[in-house]
Amino acid sequence: MKLRKKIACITMDIEPDLRDDRGCVRMFDSRDLMDRYSSIVLENNAKVTGYLQTSLIEKYSDEIGNMAQIIPLEFGVHSHTHERSTKHFAEEVENSLNAYRDYLEVEPLGYRAPNGLIDRDGICTLMEYQFKYDASIFPSIRLDEYGYSNLHLPNQPFRFVHNGNEIIELPVTCLPTIRLVMSMSYIKLLGLDTYRTLMRLFPLPDVVIFDSHPYDYYVNRIAGNIHGWKRYAHLRNADQAFELFQSVISILRDQGYEFWYMSELYEHVKRGLFNLTNISVEKLN
8 A cells, every 4th residue: 555645754863972981962062063953853844753862861851851842852762771782672671661751751652772783582572561663673784793684674664573462663764675774874974966866766665764863963073982984984974964964854855755753653554554564573683
């Protein structure tokens, strides 16, 4: 079934800056960075779903709340300490849930694992804790120390099933066929002209979930502890990050996409307005 609407969800993994042992988020510490980001969101009538690393609440409680007052922003969970090892996944989920509930006084709907690192046990844990959807899957391939291959998984919303339980998966969008991730980090690395060309060759699907982080917009200011090829990757086009973000928003708007929260997309999917493929959790590593 083809959607009658074209939906775009702007997501941000709200976590500390790269290689920052102090747990700082410069976007929260710098008025000019927050102003530049919020002006783009507001001027384009966009909405943002922020997946919150809940350990940040202790340091940035006021700033997180202020951000939600400035722009249309909802929250999901992005672990408690950004622990990448799946051995500690259940502990991270429980700790993040407790902190999220204490701070926001509501139940979270969705979860996104750090670096998209989630396995079959992790999905089952989210089912156990009654999350309504997961947003961890990048249906692509990653070749660094956090590598994975999810090329066998759908590039649009689907349903994980296991022993009579289920959870909706809202994966980060990739360009069809070539499975190139729609994210600020990749667009900075390859450049907007490359993405424009590829989007003409491999048109975006009806649902686009765009990934980003606060540091994507100012990594050139904090790059002292980043080395090797990752330094090059993060710094490429870094001084144009806000302009690139504006261009992405404009492209989506011009192609007829409406900006939704992830919770709105979940409700849309839950009502059966999308034919979901059932995928066994055994398909994950």
